[in-house]
Amino acid sequence: MHVVVNAAMSADGKLSTRRREQVDISGADDFRRVDELRASVDAVMVGVGTVLADDPSLTVDDPELVAEREARGESPQPARVVADSHARTPPDATLLDDAAETFVLCAEEEPPGHHETLEDVGATVVVAGENRVALPEAFEELQAHGVEDLMVEGGGELIFSLFAADLVDDLSVYVAPKIIGGREAPTLADGDGFVGDFPELEVAAVERLGDGVLLEYEC
Numbered sequence: 121m122h123v124v125v126n127a128a129m130s131a132d133g134k135l136s137t138r139r140r141e142q143v144d145i146s147g148a149d150d151f152r153r154v155d156e157l158r159a160s161v162d163a164v165m166v167g168v169g170t171v172l173a174d175d176p177s178l179t180v181d182d183p184e185l186v187a188e189r190e191a192r193g194e195s196p197q198p199a200r201v202v203a204d205s206h207a208r209t210p211p212d213a214t215l216l217d218d219a220a221e222t223f224v225l226c227a228e229e230e231p232p233g234h235h236e237t238l239e240d241v242g243a244t245v246v247v248a249g250e251n252r253v254a255l256p257e258a259f260e261e262l263q264a265h266g267v268e269d270l271m272v273e274g275g276g277e278l279i280f281s282l283f284a285a286d287l288v289d290d291l292s293v294y295v296a297p298k299i300i301g302g303r304e305a306p307t308l309a310d311g312d313g314f315v316g317d318f319p320e321l322e323v324a325a326v327e328r329l330g331d332g333v334l335l336e337y338e339c
């Protein structure tokens with residue numbers, strides 16, 4: 121499976137405010153790039169922290185991009201994936217609607233009945249790991265469901281875990297010309313953090329995009 125992490129961050133590395141409110145960091149040009157990237161993959165993934173904060177749809181907006189997917193014999197929309205150890209995704213979450221297939225990655229330990237609740241609203245529950253989703257195992261299951269190209273949008277907890285598991289192939293980051301600040305604000309990679317043996321990236325491209333800069337890395 122090919123995994124690309126895509127995010128937008130402020131010049132000081134924040135993915136949103138200390139209140140975890142959704143804030144437009146991308147400009148119009150980068151939102152367009154994100155829509156095109158979503159249209160090019162088999163599935164788009166976030167952590168449940170993003171679901172609870174933003175209630176994202178994770179769908180392709182541009183009808184022409186949707187039509188191009190169908191012309192290629194693909195589903196109109198990429199699938200959606202949520203890393204959600206304890207099945208906290210609200211049953212009425214937007215990304216559980218019927219716009220696209222949705223996989224919810226859960227751990228074995230979860231409140232009884234939550235898997236069924238999610239399955240009742242059409243989600244495919246993938247169980248991997250005991251207390252936290254075992255990403256390598258969960259990704260193998262996603263591959264078995266036909267996911268070969270996966271885009272991960274965040275947030276910082278999930279992105280760190282992917283690097284810690286050496287599961288990231290490419291990273292693209294749009295850097296906006298603004299400062300958000302806040303010692304508690306989410307950053308591109310949160311979690312426990314590395315204290316050595318840091319993942320080394322190779323700069324693949326640097327380009328001006330709108331008012332900001334797009335950085336692309338091979339991992």
Ligand SMILES: NC(=O)c1ccc[n+]([C@@H]2O[C@H](COP(=O)([O-])OP(=O)(O)OC[C@H]3O[C@@H](n4cnc5c(N)ncnc54)[C@H](O)[C@@H]3O)[C@@H](O)[C@H]2O)c1
Nearest residue numbers: 127128135136140167168169170253274275276277278281
């Ligand atoms: N600017 C951007 O590009 C962007 C993109 C996505 C999210 N965000 C922002 O990030 C914030 C949410 O990020 P976050 O870090 O709080 O949450 P997150 O979206 O990274 O979700 C983390 C949660 O996912 C679950 N999880 C299950 N298995 C996991 C695993 N193996 N590794 C890690 N997590 C696992 C855990 O419950 C964990 O708390 C929101 O404010 C959102 O707006 C910004």
Ligand SMILES: Nc1nc(=O)c(N)c(NC[C@H](O)[C@H](O)[C@H](O)COP(=O)(O)O)[nH]1
Nearest residue numbers: 128143144145146174176177178179273
């Ligand atoms: N690329 C990007 N730029 C941003 O400025 C921003 N705030 C996000 N945040 C990513 C997160 O996944 C959002 O919640 C969805 O991008 C919401 O958008 P949709 O409803 O999915 O279209 N992502």
